[in-house]
Amino acid sequence: MNNKDNKPKNLYEELCKDYRFKEGFHTCINCGTCTAICPAAEFYKYDPRKIVSIVQTRDDQQIEELLKSDTIWYCGECMSCVTRCPRKNGPGLVIIALRDLSARLGYFTESEKGRQLLPLTHIMTGNILNYGYCVHPKSFKWEDHKESGPVWKWHTEHLEQSLARQGANYMGDGPGILRKIPQESLDELKAIFDVTGGTERIRIVEEYSKAKAEEMGMDMEEYERQAFEYCSDKHFNH
Ligand code: SF4
Numbered sequence: 546m547n548n549k550d551n552k553p554k555n556l557y558e559e560l561c562k563d564y565r566f567k568e569g570f571h572t573c574i575n576c577g578t579c580t581a582i583c584p585a586a587e588f589y590k591y592d593p594r595k596i597v598s599i600v601q602t603r604d605d606q607q608i609e610e611l612l613k614s615d616t617i618w619y620c621g622e623c624m625s626c627v628t629r630c631p632r633k634n635g636p637g638l639v640i641i642a643l644r645d646l647s648a649r650l651g652y653f654t655e656s657e658k659g660r661q662l663l664p665l666t667h668i669m670t671g672n673i674l675n676y677g678y679c680v681h682p683k684s685f686k687w688e689d690h691k692e693s694g695p696v697w698k699w700h701t702e703h704l705e706q707s708l709a710r711q712g713a714n715y716m717g718d719g720p721g722i723l724r725k726i727p728q729e730s731l732d733e734l735k736a737i738f739d740v741t742g743g744t745e746r747i748r749i750v751e752e753y754s755k756a757k758a759e760e761m762g763m764d765m766e767e768y769e770r771q772a773f774e775y776c777s778d779k780h781f782n783h
């Protein structure tokens with residue numbers, strides 16, 4: 546898949562078609578209030594004010610660079626910025642629109658944080674389509690999150706026992722936390738993915754990632770593992 550084939554004539558105009566962009570982007574006065582309130586800016590070398598400022602230039606080259614950068618993947622989508630902007634902008638909404646465009650055009654594969662889209666897509670959509678939950682204990686491997694410590698290790702090794710003690714109905718029939726979602730409902734979720742473009746999005750993310758893996762001389766397993774595990778120091782403030 547070649548993103549040059551899909552590139553729209555004008556990236557700014559393409560962004561303007563996105564309702565989140567329309568809602569989140571008005572005139573920015575560059576005051577920096579969004580950056581001051583942003584929790585992600587405390588940890589990452591990240592400045593939502595700059596993102597809005599770049600978009601405001603309407604300069605295609607600068608917007609393309611943004612779409613290929615790590616920057617748009619630092620946001621936690623908490624929307625704290627929306628509550629404080631004096632011009633009623635929503636940098637978080639602008640960033641969601643930028644992420645969507647980056648995914649559609651395959652530009653996400655050009656950055657370390659962007660490449661995480663592949664494992665994230667597999668984990669999140671796998672949880673939703675297989676279990677009916679965004680986050681599910683079955684997909685949590687302690688080995689991938691050793692920082693969670695020995696208590697979580699014990700918890701993952703004794704899931705049923707541990708969750709029963711917390712009052713869950715883990716993978717059981719009937720009501721309750723973490724109950725088994727009936728196949729009929731899972732089929733409906735799959736149908737929703739199909740008609741809303743979710744299934745197509747998974748395919749696109751996989752295809753662009755496959756092309757990038759080939760470019761990087763890796764097989765898909767190695768590429769996805771590296772995208773999941775590797776995190777360079779360049780992102781952080783400290
Ligand atoms: S708070 Fe609003 S006006 Fe100020 S820099 Fe951020 S987006 Fe622009």
Ligand code: SF4
Pocket residue numbers: 579582583584585586593619620621622623624625626627636637638640
């Ligand atoms: S939505 Fe994103 S940019 Fe806005 S405050 Fe939250 S993390 Fe920061």
